[in-house]
Amino acid sequence: xxxxxxxxxxxxxxxxxxxxxxxxxxxxxxxxxxxxxxxxxxxxxxxxxxxxxxxxxxxxxxxxxxxxxxxxxxxxxxxxxxxxxxxxxxxxxxxxxxxxxxxxxxxxxxxxxx
Amino acid sequence: xxxxxxxxxxxxxxxxxxxxxxxxxxxxxxxxxxxxxxxxxxxxxxxxxxxxxxxxxxxxxxxxxxxxxxxxxxxxxxxxxxxxxxxxxxxxxxxxxxxxxxxxxxxxxx
Numbered sequence: 199x200x201x202x203x204x205x206x207x208x209x210x211x212x213x214x215x216x217x218x219x220x221x222x223x224x225x226x227x228x229x230x231x232x233x234x235x236x237x238x239x240x241x242x243x244x245x246x247x248x249x250x251x252x253x254x255x256x257x258x259x260x261x262x263x264x265x266x267x268x269x270x271x272x273x274x275x276x277x278x279x280x281x282x283x284x285x286x287x288x289x290x291x292x293x294x295x296x297x298x299x300x301x302x303x304x305x306x307x308x309x310x311x312x
Numbered sequence: 313x314x315x316x317x318x319x320x321x322x323x324x325x326x327x328x329x330x331x332x333x334x335x336x337x338x339x340x341x342x343x344x345x346x347x348x349x350x351x352x353x354x355x356x357x358x359x360x361x362x363x364x365x366x367x368x369x370x371x372x373x374x375x376x377x378x379x380x381x382x383x384x385x386x387x388x389x390x391x392x393x394x395x396x397x398x399x400x401x402x403x404x405x406x407x408x409x410x411x412x413x414x415x416x417x418x419x420x421x422x
Contacts, residue, residue: 239414240316240412240414241356241400289356301353
């Protein structure tokens, strides 16, 4: 299967700990997106990369959050000093730049901060 | 004002009936509109997209767009229990992001 993959699928952490998530996009896709979804809401845009460049960040992305895509392939999303409000599903999506509207989502990483 | 608003539901329909889902959006310049299906605990799956005013049919799904009214809808004909899910309306903005509504949960009763 060559779809978007994410790891881990579930993460439970204690408040104040750091966590890192990984996303591997569809191989030929040069755009990679991160969204966050809380219960009862639709996904909310966090940030996106075109190749290795991070082109846009939502104001939802506080300075405790950092994302990288060092070689324009996989991406990582790190949350430092986690808070209970960070508990959510973190979704990664990818697309071709010329078809940015057609975004394919990975299975997500469910984060629970206790 | 939220960028995308949907009927909160839940919507319960009997098997074989038509489920009708509605969505409005605030940015009059929006050009591309999407419907995603999300099963409980899973990620969103793209099922329909529409760019032009009017209807677009794909199997049992019909998307309808009215740009003058800033309104998008999704009809599911001959609803099946497997259609029970949350349906998310999304608008493509600024050439990079999808803005989603909160979703409408549909339950198809056997």
